[in-house]
Amino acid sequence: xxxxxxxxxxxxxxxxxxxxxxxxxxxxxxxxxxxxxxxxxxxxxxxxxxxxxxxxxxxxxxxxxxxxxxxxxxxxxxxxxxxxxxxxxxxxxxxxxxxxxxxxxxxxxxxxxxxxxxxxxxxxx
Numbered sequence: 001x002x003x004x005x006x007x008x009x010x011x012x013x014x015x016x017x018x019x020x021x022x023x024x025x026x027x028x029x030x031x032x033x034x035x036x037x038x039x040x041x042x043x044x045x046x047x048x049x050x051x052x053x054x055x056x057x058x059x060x061x062x063x064x065x066x067x068x069x070x071x072x073x074x075x076x077x078x079x080x081x082x083x084x085x086x087x088x089x090x091x092x093x094x095x096x097x098x099x100x101x102x103x104x105x106x107x108x109x110x111x112x113x114x115x116x117x118x119x120x121x122x123x124x125x
Contacts, residue, residue: 009109010054012102013047013069019095020044020076026090027083035089039079043095045072046102063113070106073099 020043027036046069053065080096083089 007054009050009102009105010047012098012105013050016095016098016102017044017047019098023090023092023095032089035079035082039076039083042072042075042079045069046076046099050106059113059116063110066106066110066113070103070110073103073106077103 020039024036024040024043049065049069049072053062053069056062056065077096077099080092080099083092084096
């Protein structure tokens with residue numbers, strides 16, 4: 001259930017998606033299409049899955065949605081590494097740094113959610 005309360009991972013992933021859109025627009029203006037489209041899909045999907053996780057039906061569903069977000073973050077990291085390695089693309093250094101932070105936060109949330117879920121399961125047995 002979403003609230004008006006500040007939520008770090010939502011804020012991080014929403015801002016990242018906006019930055020991805022801006023970066024992709026720059027690439028499109030330069031005539032680049034294939035890699036930008038892939039990056040746009042995966043980069044915005046990170047936040048979409050985090051957003052969806054806020055309305056998860058259970059703790060297990062919440063973790064599952066965040067794991068999907070983490071996979072999308074990994075895919076985005078791949079596309080950003082390609083852009084960074086190519087002499088034909090502007091350096092996405094800020095995006096890469098932000099994505100590293102997002103991945104760390106996602107990992108912590110998933111880990112703590114899984115461990116609290118295991119404590120609940122063990123105590124109910």
